[in-house]
Amino acid sequence: MRDNCRSNFIGLPFYKWVALCPLLLISILLQGLKQVNADEKSPISGTQWLALMTHAMRNLNYQGTVVYLRDNKVEAMKMFHAVVEGVEQERLVSLNDPMREIIRDADKVTCYFPDSRTMVVDYNPTQRSLLVDIPENLEFESQRYRIVVRNKEHVVQRLAQVISVDPVDNLRYGRKIWIDLESKVPLKHEVFDENGQMVEQMVFTSFSVKESIPLRFLSAETKIEKLNWQIRNKERVPAGQHAWVFKSIPEGFKQVLYTRRKMPGSKQPVEHILLSDGFASVSIYVDQVESQGLQPLQKALGAINSYSIQLDSHQITVMGEVPAKTVKMIGEGIEFKGNVLQ
Numbered sequence: 001m002r003d004n005c006r007s008n009f010i011g012l013p014f015y016k017w018v019a020l021c022p023l024l025l026i027s028i029l030l031q032g033l034k035q036v037n038a039d040e041k042s043p044i045s046g047t048q049w050l051a052l053m054t055h056a057m058r059n060l061n062y063q064g065t066v067v068y069l070r071d072n073k074v075e076a077m078k079m080f081h082a083v084v085e086g087v088e089q090e091r092l093v094s095l096n097d098p099m100r101e102i103i104r105d106a107d108k109v110t111c112y113f114p115d116s117r118t119m120v121v122d123y124n125p126t127q128r129s130l131l132v133d134i135p136e137n138l139e140f141e142s143q144r145y146r147i148v149v150r151n152k153e154h155v156v157q158r159l160a161q162v163i164s165v166d167p168v169d170n171l172r173y174g175r176k177i178w179i180d181l182e183s184k185v186p187l188k189h190e191v192f193d194e195n196g197q198m199v200e201q202m203v204f205t206s207f208s209v210k211e212s213i214p215l216r217f218l219s220a221e222t223k224i225e226k227l228n229w230q231i232r233n234k235e236r237v238p239a240g241q242h243a244w245v246f247k248s249i250p251e252g253f254k255q256v257l258y259t260r261r262k263m264p265g266s267k268q269p270v271e272h273i274l275l276s277d278g279f280a281s282v283s284i285y286v287d288q289v290e291s292q293g294l295q296p297l298q299k300a301l302g303a304i305n306s307y308s309i310q311l312d313s314h315q316i317t318v319m320g321e322v323p324a325k326t327v328k329m330i331g332e333g334i335e336f337k338g339n340v341l342q
Contacts, residue, residue, distance in 0.1 A: 046147035046163050047138045049179055054134050056184035059083055063217070064156075064207035065095070066131075070200050071302030079131070082213035089218045090130045103220050104130055112222040118230045119222075132177065132186045132202070135278025144168055144252045144277060153178060155187040156204050165279060170194045171250045171326045172280050173303065183209050191303050194323045199303035234259040234272070244271060244286055248333040250326055252277040275320075275330065282320030282330055289315045296331075298324055307331040 044052075061082045068075045076095040083089070090104035101112040111120040138147070150162035160178035167174055174196075178188035187207060191200040237258045246255070257274035271286035294310040306319035307327040311334075318331040 043149070046149045046165075049149065049161060049163050050134055050138055050147065050177070052184045053132075053177070053179050053186055057081070057129050057131060057186070058088055060183060060185060061210045061213050062183065062185055062208065063210060063213060064204045066092075066202060067205055068200075068202050071304075076205075080213050080217045081131075082210075082218055084215070084218070089213075091218050091220075092130050093221070101220055101222050102130060103218075110220070112220060112224075114222055116230075117228050118232065119224060120232045120234075122234055123236075132189045133279070133281075135276075137278070144172065145279065150176075152181070155180075156207050158182065158187060158207065160187050170323060171329075172277065172322055173199070175279065180207075185209070191321060193303070200321070232261060234261050235269075237271075243337055244273060244284075244334055245337045246330070246333045247335055249275060249330055250277075253280075253282065253330075280320065280322050282318060282322055282327060284330065284334065285317045285319075287315050287317075288313055298328065300324065311336060 063078075063080045066077050066079050068077065077092045078095060080091045081089070087106045088104070089106075090102075092102040094100050097115075099114050101114075103110045103112075107123055109122045111122075113119070144167065146164075146166045146168060148164045148166065150164055152159055152161055154160065155178045159181045161181055163177045163179060165175040165177070173194070174192040176188075176190045176192070177186050179185070180187050185207070188203040189201070190198050193199050237260050239258075242258055253275045254277075255273060256276045257272070259272045260269045261272065262269045268288045271284075273284040273286075275282045275284070289310070290313070292310075292313075294308070294315060297308045299306045299308075303321045304319055305322060305324045305327045306317060307324070307330075308315060308317045309331050310316070314336070316331055316334055318327040318334075320327055
């Protein structure tokens with residue numbers, strides 16, 4: 001997905017020109033940061049730190065053991081990231097039950113769930129990293145978050161710069177990111193709710209940068225030759241065929257994805273709409289139901305809040321890593337545009 005710069009640009013295919021442009025912009029940014037570092041009166045800003053982190057996550061070869069803490073549950077996974085002939089590759093594999101494996105190959109993400117014999121394939125995913133997702137336009141996001149440089153701390157025996165991402169309102173969660181001073185890869189990431197309580201954590205317990213990652217570490221170990229595997233592909237829905245629209249959504253959020261997928265045992269597809277403000281993402285699922293009179297229901301599971309409501313014969317479920325008031329506001333702002341479900 002990202003091609004290396006070449007001295008001879010003549011004859012490059014169009015897709016390589018497109019992939020090359022972000023690298024040129026990052027190169028300009030890095031040159032500017034070198035000048036900033038030379039001037040002690042102009043330290044690197046929080047936004048610049050996150051830009052450096054994004055560049056490192058996408059272009060370095062690294063591996064390690066990552067521990068996730070969600071809803072008081074701990075999950076350890078082995079992670080591998082590499083750039084092979086200019087194409088980004090990632091792999092996450094669980095080290096304990098439930099076993100699962102996630103493979104990212106450029107713009108294709110495949111999730112394997114051996115316990116349920118299910119494989120989910122997603123093309124052109126909105127999340128640009130399996131580690132920490134950062135918006136493309138950091139300057140624009142600074143209108144809704146204060147990105148602040150904090151102190152330095154050690155993570156996995158490596159010195160890291162702490163960056164806080166603090167929301168300017170109570171409709172989003174705050175974050176803290178520990179960026180390795182040497183590699184610029186995030187070694188730790190925490191999410192805080194509107195009360196300042198940590199609700200999610202990601203931290204490397206082992207980490208190393210490599211010259212290269214063997215291909216065997218980037219390929220799936222899960223075998224799907226056995227029968228009864230369910231392969232679920234998401235179908236992207238063109239803008240003119242969107243059955244559901246929003247009367248209002250919280251400021252800063254915008255629709256980034258609209259897909260439709262048929263579920264096993266159901267004749268009707270499920271609509272999936274994804275909203276994002278760059279850091280926070282909210283999913284809306286629309287399913288047809290036969291029962292009537294379902295009451296609105298609000299739930300919380302760790303950092304995830306959900307809100308369900310029935311509109312005629314459809315059940316709307318909104319969930320995301322945002323405060324409860326945010327998912328409720330989104331759920332109450334959705335409306336049926338037209339009968340285009342097929």
